[in-house]
Amino acid sequence: MSDLQSILREPRYDLVKMPTPLQRLSGFERKLGRSGLYAKRDDLMEIGLGGNKLRSLEFWLGAALQQRADIVLVAGGATSNLCRLTAAAASMAGLDCLIIHNAADNPANREGSFLNRLFGAQTRFIGPVGEDERGAATKAAAAELTQQGRVPYIVGDAVLGALGYVLAAFELHEQSQRESVPLRHVFLAGSMGPTEAGFIFGNAMLGHPFQVHLVSVEYEQAELEARLQRIYDGIAQRTGLSVGGLDRAPLHYHMDHLGGGWGVPTPEAEAAIVAFARTEGILVEHVYTAKTCAGFLDLVASGGIPADEPACIIHTGGTASLFSQREQFRTVS
Ligand SMILES: Cc1ncc(COP(=O)(O)O)c(C=O)c1O
Known part of the structure; x- marks a missing residue:
């Protein structure tokens, strides 16, 4: 042990x-x-x-709080379990949450990501791009937030x-x-x-x-x-x-x-x-x-x-x- x-x-x-x-x-x-x-x-x-993502989020949110983050960012598809659970857990931890969806902004995808907004997250649809482009968009959004004086933490290590x-x-x-x-x-x-x-x-x-x-x-x-x-x-x-x-x-x-x-x-x-x-x-x-x-x-x-x-x-x-x-x-x- x-x-x-x-x-x-x-x-x-x-x-x-x-x-x-x-x-x-x-x-x-x-x-x-x-x-x-x-x-x-x-x-x-x-x-x-x-x-499963809740077990990982225990560590990700632990790190975010230690770094005194005030907003977490996470990326995934419209019905991503990681995104949904991050939105839920962030709201419990008193952190804002921005979700980058690599999906088209259409009614079906908005419906798919409905629970995220129910949990209080902000959602942004960047179109059906791949993992690399999604990662770059998330980093860019974090940099933007830093410029505005926020302390972002990107979930997913x-x-x-x-x-x-x-x-x-x-x-x-x-x-x-x-x-x-x-x-x-x-x-x-x-x-x-x-x-x-x-x-x-x-x-x-x-x-x-x-x-x-x-x-x-x-x-x-x-x-x-x-x-x-x-x-x-x-x-x-x-x-x-x-x-x-x-x-x-x-x-x-x-x-x-x-x-x-x-x-x-x-x-x-x-x-x-x-x-x-x-x-x-x-x-x-x-x-x-x-x-x-x-x-x-x-x-x-x-x-x-x-x-x-x-x-x-x-x-x-x-x-x-x-x-x-x-x-x-x-x-x-
Ligand atoms: C329900 C569910 N099971 C399994 C997995 C796979 O886990 P991992 O990404 O750690 O391989 C995921 C990933 O999103 C998931 O949402």
Whole structure:
């Protein structure tokens, strides 16, 4: 536990009541004729409909407050979970929030980002530009604010944000021991990396109790690996901890659910959404969690995960987006 001190001394703004529930998926256990299936419910948090980004925001807002910022800036799509949760958390911390949406200013996108304005954020639509241009626009907006005498903080440092999931690995490990659940396999969405890299680093600090399965929802494997490597090395550098290289981590990449790429639905993802809703009463959405759930169900049903090895999917939230995805469904009207 003492290794954790280098992380725990980072400033943190308290947002998440930990631990989030570790829920037994008894409906799937019955259906699949096996036991040992769980969901870690990071979608069940008190703020803004919950989700993985709140764990990162504890560190980002901690840093913003330490730097005496009075406004946070964040960038993302119209229905971005990061943007929504930043708006919610900033309002709690008494900080203003400016959101740069890399999306067209049209009624559908305004509706998608409605919750951000409900949380009191100001939203700016800069058109459907890529990640680099969005980053540049955010920096320019911050510079403008500085000139006006404000103290801006840009949310999103991947290494700092990953620390939230280093702690989550410890939380899940402690919880599984306390609840006598000998968890062996943990499933996560493979995306931009902070959540996964943080969890993998925490797992390494613990001596690798978990086999980590990443179901890619955004990038081809080489790009996902490169992102994880950068963040993983960044965590080692920031914390001064040496836990062995990423190449030594028990890590499994699952690329067969990526389909047409980020945000493009697949029939298997839709089937997983329906199965989770109708078997467990759990809502998952298309962009991040549905493909991850599809990968999880695939492996547990096919015997890819041995029946005597308990497995857990981390539900990272994003549920609010489901309400703007109705037209993407083919089997539910
Ligand atoms: C609901 C949800 N799950 C998973 C992810 C992926 O997390 P990361 O960007 O840390 O890879 C995101 C990212 O926005 C998300 O919103």
